[in-house]
Amino acid sequence: MADYDPRAFAPFAVTVDLAVFTVRAGALHVLLIRRGQDPYAGAWALPGGFVLPRESAEQAARRELAEETGLPEQVVAALHLEQLRTYSEPDRDPRMRVVSVAFTALVPDMPEPAAEGGGDADRARWTAVGEAGPLAFDHAAILADARSRIGAKLEYTCLATAFCPPEFTLGELRSVYETVWDTALDRPNFRRKVLATPGFVEAVPGAARLTGGRGKPAALYRAGPATALHPPLLRPTPTPPEGTPST
Amino acid sequence: MADYDPRAFAPFAVTVDLAVFTVRAGALHVLLIRRGQDPYAGAWALPGGFVLPRESAEQAARRELAEETGLPEQVVAALHLEQLRTYSEPDRDPRMRVVSVAFTALVPDMPEPAAEGGGDADRARWTAVGEAGPLAFDHAAILADARSRIGAKLEYTCLATAFCPPEFTLGELRSVYETVWDTALDRPNFRRKVLATPGFVEAVPGAARLTGGRGKPAALYRAGPATALHPPLLRPTPTPPEGTPST
DNA sequence: CCTTTAATAGTCAGCCTGACTATAAACAGG
DNA sequence: CCTGTTTATAGTCAGGCTGACTATTAAAGG
Numbered sequence: 165m166a167d168y169d170p171r172a173f174a175p176f177a178v179t180v181d182l183a184v185f186t187v188r189a190g191a192l193h194v195l196l197i198r199r200g201q202d203p204y205a206g207a208w209a210l211p212g213g214f215v216l217p218r219e220s221a222e223q224a225a226r227r228e229l230a231e232e233t234g235l236p237e238q239v240v241a242a243l244h245l246e247q248l249r250t251y252s253e254p255d256r257d258p259r260m261r262v263v264s265v266a267f268t269a270l271v272p273d274m275p276e277p278a279a280e281g282g283g284d285a286d287r288a289r290w291t292a293v294g295e296a297g298p299l300a301f302d303h304a305a306i307l308a309d310a311r312s313r314i315g316a317k318l319e320y321t322c323l324a325t326a327f328c329p330p331e332f333t334l335g336e337l338r339s340v341y342e343t344v345w346d347t348a349l350d351r352p353n354f355r356r357k358v359l360a361t362p363g364f365v366e367a368v369p370g371a372a373r374l375t376g377g378r379g380k381p382a383a384l385y386r387a388g389p390a391t392a393l394h395p396p397l398l399r400p401t402p403t404p405p406e407g408t409p410s411t
Numbered sequence: 412m413a414d415y416d417p418r419a420f421a422p423f424a425v426t427v428d429l430a431v432f433t434v435r436a437g438a439l440h441v442l443l444i445r446r447g448q449d450p451y452a453g454a455w456a457l458p459g460g461f462v463l464p465r466e467s468a469e470q471a472a473r474r475e476l477a478e479e480t481g482l483p484e485q486v487v488a489a490l491h492l493e494q495l496r497t498y499s500e501p502d503r504d505p506r507m508r509v510v511s512v513a514f515t516a517l518v519p520d521m522p523e524p525a526a527e528g529g530g531d532a533d534r535a536r537w538t539a540v541g542e543a544g545p546l547a548f549d550h551a552a553i554l555a556d557a558r559s560r561i562g563a564k565l566e567y568t569c570l571a572t573a574f575c576p577p578e579f580t581l582g583e584l585r586s587v588y589e590t591v592w593d594t595a596l597d598r599p600n601f602r603r604k605v606l607a608t609p610g611f612v613e614a615v616p617g618a619a620r621l622t623g624g625r626g627k628p629a630a631l632y633r634a635g636p637a638t639a640l641h642p643p644l645l646r647p648t649p650t651p652p653e654g655t656p657s658t
Numbered sequence: 659c660c661t662t663t664a665a666t667a668g669t670c671a672g673c674c675t676g677a678c679t680a681t682a683a684a685c686a687g688g
Numbered sequence: 689c690c691t692g693t694t695t696a697t698a699g700t701c702a703g704g705c706t707g708a709c710t711a712t713t714a715a716a717g718g
Contacts, residue, residue: 174464175422178499178510217421217508221499250497250512252425252468261464263425263510265497320567335664353707355666360705379664380714395705398642582695600676602697607674626695627683642674 177257179264180225181212181303183248183310184233186290187327187343188273193290194307196299197232203258204300210307211288212264221265222247229269232288244326245269248310256302268310270326315344320396322364325387331368333382334358345399357397363390424504426511427472428459428550430495430557431480433537434574434590435520440537441554443546444479450505451547457554458535459511468512469494476516479535491573492516495557503549515557517573562591567643569611572634578615580629581605592646604644610637 184195196208211232215224222245230240248266293311298304318324318341327340338354358364365385431442443455458479462471469492477487495513540558545551565571565588574587585601605611612632
C-alpha cells in the first residue's frame with residue numbers, strides 16, 4: 165500500500181453483498197430482497213448494506229444478514245461465511261462510487277425469512293437460482309460468480325454439510341451435490357467415497373430415521389471435523405476438462 | 412446492496428495491494444517496496460496504492476504495478492492478475508479507515524525492478540519469501556495468504572507456466588512446483604503427468620536447448636491453451652489431509 | 659400381496675499415481 | 689580421452705481410487 169497522497173485519495177462508499185444459498189425442494193435457492201428505495205426500487209437484489217465505520221466487511225456481512233433474515237445472532241455468528249470477491253467497477257452504482265465486498269454463505273433449509281428490519285429490506289424471499297429475474301446493480305454477475313464458486317468448492321471441501329441440518333442421511337447429503345451440480349450421482353459410489361474420507365461425516369450413535377421417506381430407513385450422520393477433501397470428489401462429465409474460469 | 416442511508420454511509424479510502432511473485436535462484440521471491448513516507452516510513456511493504464475515482468481495483472493494480480516496477484504497459488496489461496481477497500479490518504491502517512483489495516500476480520524471472528516512480532516507491536526489490544522481515548500494515552498476513560493461495564492453485568490450474576519464460580524446459584517447470592511447494596518431485600512422474608494433460612504445454616517445433624545446464628539437453632515447450640488441471644496435480648505428502656484453511 | 663423406492667453390500671476392470679530401474683546425452687576434471 | 693556427475697527421457701509394476709453394475713434389504717402404497 166502506498167502513502168497518503170492528497171491528490172490520489174478519493175472517498176468511496178464500501179458495502180457488502182451476500183449470496184446466501186440453501187437447498188430446498190430439490191433446487192438451489194438464493195436469498196433475495198426487494199429493494200424499497202431509489203436506485204432499482206422494486207427490483208430484486210442480494211441482501212447487503214454499508215460497512216459501518218468501526219466494523220470489518222465480514223462483521224458488516226453478518227450484521228446485515230441478521231437484520232434482513234431475522235435469524236438469531238448466535239446462528240449468524242456461527243455461520244459459514246466466505247469472502248467471494250470485491251466488485252469495484254466505477255459505474256456499478258449509478259449514483260456514486262461504491263465498492264462492494266461480496267460474501268457467500270450456505271445454510272440448511274429454513275422457514276421463509278422474516279424481513280423485519282424496516283429500513284433496507286422491503287421484503288426478503290428465497291428464490292430458485294435460475295428463476296431469479298434481472299437483479300439490481302451487478303448482482304446477477306455476483307450471483308453467477310457465487311454459484312460457480314460453491315459448485316467448485318463442493319469438489320474439494322466438506323462444506324456440503326453446511327447445507328444440511330445437524331443430523332442428516334447420506335441421501336440428503338447426496339442430494340445437495342446433485343442439486344448444486346445438477347447431475348445424478350451413483351448412490352453406492354457416493355456413499356463409499358464419503359465414508360472413506362476420514363472426518364467428513366460421523367455416524368450418529370442412536371437410531372436410524374424411520375418415517376419420512378419411502379425406502380429403507382437410512383442411517384443418520386453428523387458433519388465431521390474435516391474441512392478439505394483429499395482426494396477431491398470431482399463432478400462427473402460436466403467437469404470442463406479445461407478453460408474453467410479461475411478463482 | 413442496500414439503499415443510501417445518510418446515517419449509514421461512511422467514506423472509506425480504497426487501495427490495492429499486490430503480491431507479485433517470481434521464482435529466482437531456486438527460491439520464491441516477492442516484490443517489495445521500501446516505504447518513503449509516514450506510516451511505517453522505512454519499512455518494507457507490498458506495492459500498491461489508492462484506487463482512482465474512475466478506475467476499477469484491477470485497473471488500479473495494473474497501473475500501480477507498472478509505476479512501481481517500470482515494466483512496459485504492454486507487459487503489465489497481459490499479466491496474470493488475480494484478486495486474492497479484501498482486507499477491511501478497521502484498524503489495519505493507523506491513520507484512517509482504509510479498505511484494501513489484494514491481488515496476486517506471477518511473473519517470470521526478470522531484472523531488478525527500476526523504481527522510477529518518484530512518488531510512492533522509494534525503492535523496490537525482489538525478496539525471498541521467508542527472508543522478508545516485518546512488513547508494514549497487515550502486509551505480512553496478505554503475503555501469507557497469497558503464498559498459500561498460489562501453492563494451492565498450482566495443484567489444479569496450469570498457471571505454473573506464468574512463472575516461466577515463453578519457452579521453457581520441463582525441468583524449469585518442475586522447479587517452479589518444487590520451489591513453490593518446497594518439495595522434491597519425481598522427475599519421470601512429473602513429466603508423464605504434464606505431458607498427459609492436454610493443452611498444458613506444447614512442444615516447440617525447433618531444437619532443444621543445448622548449453623546452459625549440465626545434463627542431457629532438454630526439449631523446449633510453450634504454455635498451452637489449458638487453464639485447469641483435471642485431475643489435479645497434488646502436492647506429495649505435505650498435502651494436509653484435512654483442516655486446510657479454505658480460501 | 660406385490661410394486662416401488664431408497665439404502666446398503668459387494669464386484670470388477672481401468673486409470674492414475676508413486677516408487678523404481680534403465681538408458682542417453684551433455685559437462686567437468688583429471 | 690576417459691570417467692564420474694548431472695539431467696533428460698523411457699519404461700515397468702503394484703496399489704488405490706473410480707465408474708459401472710449387480711444384489712439384497714427394508715420400508716411405503718395401493
